[in-house]
Structures are given as C-alpha cells and as structure tokens.
Amino acid sequence: MKIVLLLSCIALTCAKRFDGDQVLTLFPKAPAHLKLIKEFGSIDGLADFWSPDSADLVSIGKSVDVRFSTKNIRVVKRKLEKVGMEYEVKIFNVQSLIDNQFDVPRKSKAALAYDYDVYHTADEIIAWSDDIAARYPSLAKSETAGSTTEGRDIKKLTLGSKTTNPMFVIDCGIHAREWISPAVCQCFVNRMLSSYGTDSQVTTMMDALTFIVFPVLNVDGYAYSWTDDRMWRKTRSNYGTVCYGVDPNRNFDAEWSGPGSSSNPCSETYYGPQCASEPLTNVLQDFITDNNGNIRAYVTFHSYGQQYIYPYSCKRQDAENADELAALAFDSTEAIYAVNKKTFTFGSGHATMYLAAGGSDDFAIDNGVPISYTIELRDEGRYGFLLPESQIGDSCTEIYPALDVISKYIM
Ligand SMILES: [Zn+2]
Structure with a gap:
C-alpha cells in the first residue's frame, strides 16, 4: 500500500490542490468592510491576499483580490453580504486555472531549442x-x-x-x-x-x-x-x-x-x-x-x-x-x-x-x-x-x- 501511495505521489507530484477555491474581488466602501477584511486576514490560512499583499494594506475605495478555499467560501460570502460589502467572483475555480496555465503544446524532444513560450522549473x-x-x-x-x-x-x-x-x-x-x-x-x-x-x-x-x-x-x-x-x-x-x-x-x-x-x-x-x-x-x-x-x-x-x-x-x-x-x-x-x-x-x-x-x-x-x-x-x-x-x-x-x-x- 505504502509503495502504491508513494508511486502515485511521484506521478502527481503530491502538489496541494485548489479545487473549488475562488478568488473574490471585494469592494470595501465603509469602515465595517475594512474591519471584516482585517478579520479575514487575522485568521491563519483563511484568506490568501492576491492584491494587495496582505489585509494590513487594504484601504477604503480600493478593490481587493482574495482567494478563499472551497470549504470557507460560503461562510465568507454570507459575512460579506451581512455587512453589505459588494464583491464579485473573479476566479470560480482556482484549480482549473492551474491546470489550464500549461496551454502551450510541448515541443517534441527532437526540437532541441529551449522553448521560451512555456514555464520552466x-x-x-x-x-x-x-x-x-x-x-x-x-x-x-x-x-x-x-x-x-x-x-x-x-x-x-x-x-x-x-x-x-x-x-x-x-x-x-x-x-x-x-x-x-x-x-x-x-x-x-x-x-x-x-x-x-x-x-x-x-x-x-x-x-x-x-x-x-x-x-x-x-x-x-x-x-x-x-x-x-x-x-x-x-x-x-x-x-x-x-x-x-x-x-x-x-x-x-x-x-x-x-x-x-x-x-x-x-x-x-x-x-x-x-x-x-x-x-x-x-x-x-x-x-x-x-x-x-x-x-x-x-x-x-x-x-x-x-x-x-x-x-x-x-x-x-x-x-x-x-x-x-x-x-x-x-x-x-x-x-x-x-x-x-x-x-x-x-x-x-x-x-x-x-x-x-x-x-x-x-x-x-x-x-x-x-x-x-x-x-x-x-x-x-x-x-x-x-x-x-x-x-x-x-x-x-x-x-x-x-x-x-x-x-x-x-x-
Ligand atoms: Zn511580487
């Protein structure tokens, strides 16, 4: 069993998955909105701030992009609605974007040139x-x-x-x-x-x-x-x-x-x-x-x-x-x-x-x-x-x- 698991880990590289995670754009317009965003930021692992880099950098009148995991997204949306903060779903499923970022076909091994159109490790x-x-x-x-x-x-x-x-x-x-x-x-x-x-x-x-x-x-x-x-x-x-x-x-x-x-x-x-x-x-x-x-x-x-x-x-x-x-x-x-x-x-x-x-x-x-x-x-x-x-x-x-x-x- 251990061997099977190990092999499948190598094949899938064991990377963390983001199925159902969403990136929301929040539009804070009032102190209560800021307070809620900072509350999100204070809970370890709840909010992954994409722009700006952290909850401390958020201000009224500037939109905020934040990723929330699938298990928290409902509660988060309910809280946003409760304080009357406008938001939109910018990315519906983060994992599908991760899967789709490799959208350029790989050149055959015979083509020796380094491929500048793909991401490299x-x-x-x-x-x-x-x-x-x-x-x-x-x-x-x-x-x-x-x-x-x-x-x-x-x-x-x-x-x-x-x-x-x-x-x-x-x-x-x-x-x-x-x-x-x-x-x-x-x-x-x-x-x-x-x-x-x-x-x-x-x-x-x-x-x-x-x-x-x-x-x-x-x-x-x-x-x-x-x-x-x-x-x-x-x-x-x-x-x-x-x-x-x-x-x-x-x-x-x-x-x-x-x-x-x-x-x-x-x-x-x-x-x-x-x-x-x-x-x-x-x-x-x-x-x-x-x-x-x-x-x-x-x-x-x-x-x-x-x-x-x-x-x-x-x-x-x-x-x-x-x-x-x-x-x-x-x-x-x-x-x-x-x-x-x-x-x-x-x-x-x-x-x-x-x-x-x-x-x-x-x-x-x-x-x-x-x-x-x-x-x-x-x-x-x-x-x-x-x-x-x-x-x-x-x-x-x-x-x-x-x-x-x-x-x-x-x-
Ligand atoms: Zn940077």
Whole structure:
C-alpha cells in the first residue's frame, strides 16, 4: 500500500490542490468592510491576499483580490453580504486555472531549442543559464552568485560586448508564484543574445551597457511553487517557527521592519528575523553596493497588475528624481501600449499603492541606482498569478521596447 501511495505521489507530484477555491474581488466602501477584511486576514490560512499583499494594506475605495478555499467560501460570502460589502467572483475555480496555465503544446524532444513560450522549473532555468551563456561566449557569462537556504544556485547572467560598461540590473522571481516574471527574464536574455549583430538597436545597447540578469532569485520558493504549493510566495527558510518563509520583498535594508510588513512568521509579508536574513537578499544587496556608482538602472519584475512602481514605498516621501522616474515610466508604458494595446499605469509606491517597507527598489535607489522600478507584469486579475503560457510570448514582446526605452535613456 505504502509503495502504491508513494508511486502515485511521484506521478502527481503530491502538489496541494485548489479545487473549488475562488478568488473574490471585494469592494470595501465603509469602515465595517475594512474591519471584516482585517478579520479575514487575522485568521491563519483563511484568506490568501492576491492584491494587495496582505489585509494590513487594504484601504477604503480600493478593490481587493482574495482567494478563499472551497470549504470557507460560503461562510465568507454570507459575512460579506451581512455587512453589505459588494464583491464579485473573479476566479470560480482556482484549480482549473492551474491546470489550464500549461496551454502551450510541448515541443517534441527532437526540437532541441529551449522553448521560451512555456514555464520552466527551477532546475531547468539553472541549467539554461549556463547553457545559453556557453552558446554566446563572447557576449554572456553565467555565474553562481550565491546559494539558497536549501542549497540551490542563484544564477547571475552578465550580458554585453564589454563587461566594463554602465550596468542595467534586472531581476525576476523574487516572489515564487509570479511565474510570468522568470519567463520574461529568460526571453529577454535570449532576445539580447540572439539578436546581437542582426538587430541594430540590440547591438547598440549591448555595446553600450552591461546587462546583469538574475533569472530567478527566490529559487527555493519557485521550486516549491512547482512541486508543492502553486500559491507559494515567500522563501523556504525556517527560523524555528511553525510557518516557513520570509517575504523577500520585505527583507531589504530599506526601512526594514517598517510599515506594510509583518513580524508574524506566518504572514505573507513577514520581514524575517533580521534585515537581509535571506540569501537572495544578500546576493542582490551585495551586488548593488559593490557596484555603487556603476549601476544606472534597476528593474525588478513581479506580477500582477500592469504597473510601474517607483520609490519610495517604504516611507511617505518621493524620490529626489521622482519627476524623472515618472517621465521615463510614461515613455516606457507608452512603448508597451504601442505593441499590444495593454495599459500599464505608473506612480510612486507610497502614493499609488501602499506603504511597504523593505523592498528591493527602495534599496537600489538609496544605494546609488538613480532609475529604479518594480514592474508588475500581466494581467489585471483575470488570471492573476495563473497567467496561461499562451500569454508569455506577448508579455515578452511588449516588455522589450519598454526596456529599450530605459536602456537608451541610461546609455
Ligand atoms: Zn511580487
């Protein structure tokens, strides 16, 4: 019996299932509505906040996307109706979206090329980093920048015809469940390498800048989101509590442990036992401080929401160059719109989103990087974190000109 169970576990990967789970969009319009949402947030395991990141960040007049499990959904709806809060069911069955995200047919094994239109596992991305750099030895270098809590490699790719040019640092996969993010880093790297010498714009940028790409920073969390829990967001460290994981985007040295982050290890926005406790935080912080003065731009890709967010998010203050960040975000989001007519909005974190201390974009701007953005990729919530693979291609092609705008600006 044990053997049979074990075999079926391997076949089905034993991942947590989300049959009948729903994502509701709530429209809080009164203090009683806020109170109920915070009550939902205070019960461990009841509400999985998709947008914003936690109950603490909810405010009157801004819609909230939350996943509830099938066993709680009736009670939740009854409570919503009792306080008169409007809501709509955004996703009727989370599991069916998980099953349907793999909607691009796999290429036959005979086709040797890496497939950029599908999602890849952590192991595949690690192997790909070394493989693609080996294919373009004069333009790319793959290094292991650090090692995760569970011993996985954190890969760093250096792209460009020279390694001494001003740098543009791009990272993906800080949050595990935001799968479109690592997918965009991979297609971007492939585009810069495969188009060098044939596309004059790419060639110019690769001759003038050094691109540093971390294709997936939270490698443990990302791997766990494939094998065990598709909805996992944090790292996989454990500091002796019942709950695992630190929110890496609350772990940076930017008003660490301040507003919009939690001291509760079970919270999705847990800031960790100390600043930069997580290996990925250390890797990125060290890289930015070691290259202080040489990095002209930093972009961190997240999902979802179709937004450009710039500092500060950790305090109610604009960056000194807020006007410059707004103007460049305007040009960059216009470039996105021109490709697929997708609207991306922009604004400073504290003014347009909510206070969230300990984020990587704020750390970057405070450590010598003048241009710093968090870019929330597709979509606006129809699929949320479960964007189907069939949208990877368009997500990539709309981001290329947007990154080109920033590259040309800093050249
Ligand atoms: Zn994120």
